[in-house]
Amino acid sequence: xxxxxxxxxxxxxxxxAGLPCVFVRLTACNLRCTWCDSExxxxxxxxxxxxxxxxxxxxxxxxxxxxxxxxxxxxxQEREVIPLMQRxxxxxxxxxxxxxxxxxxxxxxxxxxxxxxxxxxxxxxxETFCAENLKSLTARxxxxxxxxxxxxxxxARDFIRQHDLAGRVNAILFSPAFRxxxxxxxxxxxxxxxxxxxxxxxxxxxxxxxxxxQLHKFIWDPAVKGV
Ligand code: SF4
Numbered sequence: 001x002x003x004x005x006x007x008x009x010x011x012x013x014x015x016x017a018g019l020p021c022v023f024v025r026l027t028a029c030n031l032r033c034t035w036c037d038s039e040x041x042x043x044x045x046x047x048x049x050x051x052x053x054x055x056x057x058x059x060x061x062x063x064x065x066x067x068x069x070x071x072x073x074x075x076x077q078e079r080e081v082i083p084l085m086q087r088x089x090x091x092x093x094x095x096x097x098x099x100x101x102x103x104x105x106x107x108x109x110x111x112x113x114x115x116x117x118x119x120x121x122x123x124x125x126x127e128t129f130c131a132e133n134l135k136s137l138t139a140r141x142x143x144x145x146x147x148x149x150x151x152x153x154x155x156a157r158d159f160i161r162q163h164d165l166a167g168r169v170n171a172i173l174f175s176p177a178f179r180x181x182x183x184x185x186x187x188x189x190x191x192x193x194x195x196x197x198x199x200x201x202x203x204x205x206x207x208x209x210x211x212x213x214q215l216h217k218f219i220w221d222p223a224v225k226g227v
Contacts, residue, residue, distance in 0.1 A: 001080035012216040041072035075103035120152035166208035183223035
């Protein structure tokens with residue numbers, strides 16, 4: 001499979017936020033979100049076998065722990081990434097899959113926690129979510145909405161109500177989008193939507209979602225990759 005990077009850091013944006021985690025970042029994406037902070041994954045990378053990826057994960061986190069499969073869009077390499085996820089589960093790792101949900105998810109091993117990033121209108125990739133994937137969600141999965149405006153918030157709120165998602169997944173996450181050219185200050189000034197404003201909307205609507213901030217962008221310079 002084509003890999004951009006494998007590194008160890010803290011998980012940054014789910015109910016697993018704050019936990020040490022090995023990230024396996026696959027190359028290539030078929031979407032072009034306006035605020036994407038991972039454009040460096042769109043090309044390049046290096047070809048690695050399942051065994052080579054497994055060995056690197058083991059070197060970084062011997063004998064278990066949390067591994068996130070991300071990208072880019074990892075499900076573009078479904079043929080290779082599904083056996084990889086199964087191998088990691090068999091080796092005792094907890095496996096997270098970060099995906100846009102544009103590709104079919106029904107073949108993802110049941111033990112994997114899917115973190116599905118449903119694209120909102122301001123991403124420029126709204127309408128790309130494959131509705132069939134709602135059937136593949138389990139009580140361990142998480143749905144994430146990255147929000148840049150009130151229109152995005154309204155879309156996310158209506159989406160979870162329309163599909164009655166509150167009780168079907170482990171968590172629904174509302175996260176302000178970050179400016180993709182952010183650097184320097186490690187604070188919310190880079191957010192495209194003020195977290196305080198988002199919090200007030202969520203409180204007013206008693207929304208069954210939790211506010212998430214991209215933890216790593218408050219720990220490291222937002223421009224730093226591989227953290
Ligand atoms: S799906 Fe993810 S990697 Fe692809 S363009 Fe959107 S934010 Fe970037």
